[in-house]
Amino acid sequence: MKGCATIATVLLLASAAVGAVPAEDGRPGPNPIVRDKFTADPAPLVVGDTLYLYTGHDEAQRDEMFTMREWLVYSTKDMKHWVDHGPIIRVTDFKWAKQDAWASQAIRANGRYYFYAAVEHDATHPGKAIGVAVADTPTGPFRDAKGAALITNEMTPKGTHSWEDIDPTVFTDDDGTSWIAWGNRECYIARLKPNMIELDGPITEITPPFFEEGPWLHKRGRLYYLTYASLDRRTQRDEHISYATAPAITGPWTPRGLLTGPGRYSFTIHPGIAHFHGRWYLFAHNAALTIGDQAGAIGRRAVTVYPLHYNADGTMRPVVQDDGRVRTTQGG
Ligand code: FUB
Numbered sequence: 001m002k003g004c005a006t007i008a009t010v011l012l013l014a015s016a017a018v019g020a021v022p023a024e025d026g027r028p029g030p031n032p033i034v035r036d037k038f039t040a041d042p043a044p045l046v047v048g049d050t051l052y053l054y055t056g057h058d059e060a061q062r063d064e065m066f067t068m069r070e071w072l073v074y075s076t077k078d079m080k081h082w083v084d085h086g087p088i089i090r091v092t093d094f095k096w097a098k099q100d101a102w103a104s105q106a107i108r109a110n111g112r113y114y115f116y117a118a119v120e121h122d123a124t125h126p127g128k129a130i131g132v133a134v135a136d137t138p139t140g141p142f143r144d145a146k147g148a149a150l151i152t153n154e155m156t157p158k159g160t161h162s163w164e165d166i167d168p169t170v171f172t173d174d175d176g177t178s179w180i181a182w183g184n185r186e187c188y189i190a191r192l193k194p195n196m197i198e199l200d201g202p203i204t205e206i207t208p209p210f211f212e213e214g215p216w217l218h219k220r221g222r223l224y225y226l227t228y229a230s231l232d233r234r235t236q237r238d239e240h241i242s243y244a245t246a247p248a249i250t251g252p253w254t255p256r257g258l259l260t261g262p263g264r265y266s267f268t269i270h271p272g273i274a275h276f277h278g279r280w281y282l283f284a285h286n287a288a289l290t291i292g293d294q295a296g297a298i299g300r301r302a303v304t305v306y307p308l309h310y311n312a313d314g315t316m317r318p319v320v321q322d323d324g325r326v327r328t329t330q331g332g
Contacts, residue, residue, distance in 0.1 A: 026079065026277065026278070026279040026307065027079070027307065028079040028080065028281065028305045028306070028307070029079065029080035029081070029082075031302075031304040031305065031306075031321075032285075032286070032288070032289050032302030032303060032304050033053070033074065033082055033302075033303050033304065033305060034055070034074065034082070034084070034302065034303060035289060035291070035302075036291065037057060037058075037072070037291075038057070038058035038059070038060075038289065038291065038294075038296075038299075038300040038301055038302060039055040039056065039057060039058065039072060039285070039301065039302060039303045040055060040056045040057075040058050040068075040103075040268070040270065040285045040301040040302075040303065041055060041056045041102065041103035041104065041167075041214070041270045041272075041285065041303075042054070042055050042270065042272040042283035042284065042285060042303040042304075042305075043055070043103070043104055043105040043106065043272045043283075044272050044273070044274035044276075044281070044283055045105075045106045045107065045108070045113075045138060045274070046274055046275065046276050047108060047138050049077055049277075050075050050076070050077055050138075051075065051076050051077075051079070051274060051276045052073055052074070052075050052106070052138045052139070053073065053074045053075070053076070053082075053272075053283065053303065054071055054072070054073050054088070054104055054105065054106050054115070055071065055072050055073075055074070055303050056068050056071060056072075056101055056102060056103060056104070057069065057070050057071065057072050057087070057101070058299050058300050058301050059299075060297065060298070060299025060300055063297070064299050065298055065299050066100065066102070066298075066299045067299060068091075068100055068101040068102060068299075069090055069091055069092075069099075069101055070087040070088075070089065070090040070091065070101050071087065071088055071089055071090075071101055071104055071115070071117065072084070072085075072086065072087055072088065073085045073086075073088050073106075073138070073139055073140070075138075075139070078277075079276070079277075079281070079305070085139040085140075088115070088135070088139060088140035088141065088142050089115065089117075089133050089140060089141065089142040089143075091117075091119050091120075093133070093142075093143065093144060094117075094119055094131045094133075094144050094149075095144065095147070096121060096122055096124065096125075096129075096131075096147075096148060096149060097119035097120060097121060097122065097129070097131060097149075098119070098120045098121065098122050099119070099120045100118070100119055100120040100128070101117065101119065102117070102118035102119065102128070102166050102167065103117075103118050103166060103167040103168070103213075103214060103270060104116060104117040104118065104168070105168055105169050105170050105216075105272075106138065107170045107171075107172065107178070107196075108138075109172065109178060109194075109196045110194070110195075110196065112134055112135065112136055113134065113135045113136070113137065113138050113140075113142070114132055114133070114134055114145065114170070114196045114197075115132065115133040115134070115135070115140075115142045116130060116131070116132050116150070116168035116169075116170050116180065117130065117131050117132075117133065117168070118130055118165075118166035118167055118168060118182070119131055121149055121152060121153070125149060125152040125153065125154060126153065126162060127152070127153030127154075127162035127163065127164070127165065128153060128162060128163045128164065128165050128166045128184075129149035129150075129151060129152045129153065129165055130149060130150050130151040130165060130166070130168045130180075130182060131144060131146070131149055131150060132144075132145045132146055132150050132196065132197050133145055134196075134197075145196075145197045146197045150180075150197065150198070150199070151165050151168075151180075151182065151199075152165065153165050155203060156183075156186065156188055156203060158186060158205065159184075159185065159186050161184070161185070163184050164183060164184050164185065164186060165182060165183070165184075165188075166182065166183070166184050166213060167182050167183065167184065167213050167214045167215060167270075168180055168181070168182045169181050169182065169215045169216045169217045170192070170217075171217035171218065171219070171249070173219070173249055174219075176194075177191060177249075178191070178192040178194075178196060179191055179192065179217065179249055180192055180199075181206070181215045181217050181226065182215065183207070183211070183213065183215065184212065184213040185207075185211065185212065185213075186205055186207050186211070187205065187206050187207045187208065187211045187215050187226075187228065188203050188204065188205055188206070189203070189204050189206050189249075190202065190203045190204070204250075206226070206251060206253055208226060208228065208230075208242070208243075208244040208253055208255050209230070209242070209255045210230035210231055210232045210242060211228055211230060211242075212228070212229045212230055212231040212239055213228070213229050213239075213268075213270075214228055214229035214239075214268075214269070214270040214271060215227070215228045216228065216271045216272055216273055217249075218273045218275075219249075220275075220280075220310065220314065221314065222247065223245050223246075223247070223314040224245060224246045224247070224248065224249050225243055225244070225245055225273070225316070226243060226244045226245075226246070226253055227241060227242070227243040227259060227271040227273060227316075228241070228242060228243065228271065229241060229268060229269050229270055229271070230242035230258070236262075237262075237267075238262035238263075238266065238267050238268075238269070239262060239263075239266075239267060239268050239269045240258055240259075240260060240261055240262055240269065241258065241259040241260040241269055241271050241282075241284065241319075242255070242256070242257060242258050242259060243256050243257075243259050243271075243316060244256055245314060245315070256315055256316070258318065259271070259282070259316055259318060259319055260282070260284065260318065260319045260320070260321060261320070261321070263284055263285055263286030263287065263288075263301070263304070263321060264286040264287065264288040264321065265286060265287040265288050265296050265297075266285065266286045266287035266288075266296070266298070266301055267298050268285070268298070268301070269284050269285060269286070270284060270285055271283070271284060272284075273308065279307065280307070280308040280309070280310070281305050281306065281307060281308055282305070282306050282307075282308040282319050283303060283304065283305045284303070284304050284305075284306070284321065285301040285302060285303045285304060286301065286302060286304060286321065287300060287301050287302065288302060289301075289302035304321065306319045306321065307319075
């Protein structure tokens with residue numbers, strides 16, 4: 001453990017003395033989760049009795065847009081007390097990448113942990129790209145698993161902008177097949193080979209309505225969910241979260257509309273969904289945190305978490321982000 005998440009650490013030590021147990025009500029602690037650093041693009045991963053939360057590290061100064069050099073990981077056993085495990089990999093650890101430690105997701109496979117990350121490729125493959133790193137434990141250290149990008153901008157020729165290939169989400173189905181989806185404005189999906197570091201078949205476009213970025217794949221029962229940052233440019237100024245569902249990972253995807261409004265003071269938002277100790281959670285980010293004289297901004301965000309509830313037909317109930325406190329509709 002390289003650092004501590006201030007108050008959370010004190011609480012953690014106190015709970016360790018009495019034996020940390022999952023909070024009975026399952027309600028997460030106050031938002032934002034991390035208060036001593038600016039964090040963004042939350043990606044939860046449940047391993048046994050622990051939820052690991054991978055985030056980007058926002059280090060923008062003044063009015064810089066994004067300054068992101070590394071990814072961080074935190075863990076909890078009860079959704080209230082968080083341990084800061086420090087940086088797990090830096091963008092410069094991908095030798096072929098230039099900059100921009102953007103949205104990522106980790107997944108367990110083959111007894112190891114694979115970390116898929118959006119970065120800016122060097123001039124050999126201009127534009128954003130997706131790399132994959134591997135580690136023996138969820139907290140790393142992670143190292144580049146391929147020595148080259150898994151996905152480059154040339155592989156999706158439809159897009160006309162250089163940041164089309166960002167924000168990987170990875171999902172392993174009940175039959176053991178793993179899939180990666182990603183994108184900005186266009187959303188793509190492809191199957192992964194069992195080695196987790198190569199694509200296995202064609203890239204297919206699955207762009208849902210108002211898709212902007214930040215896709216997140218998950219499954220509940222027999223229903224597949226594609227949750228994402230959406231932007232209806234006709235009426236909205238900031239990203240919201242929308243989702244679609246499908247009876248198979250290959251679709252067809254049915255748009256289900258909005259899951260949340262925008263994150264407070266933030267242009268971006270980014271969903272991450274996890275099932276932990278029998279409850280569902282939606283992670284997101286906003287820009288409502290101030291640290292010292294640095295106020296939240298587009299490049300100084302803070303990760304948050306809310307309980308997530310489902311209707312009987314499998315649709316997700318709208319989640320309201322309210323000052324870090326949760327007001328969802330009841331039940332689910
Ligand atoms: O954090 C950098 C970028 O902003 C992410 O890749 C997008 O999802 C948006 O959150």
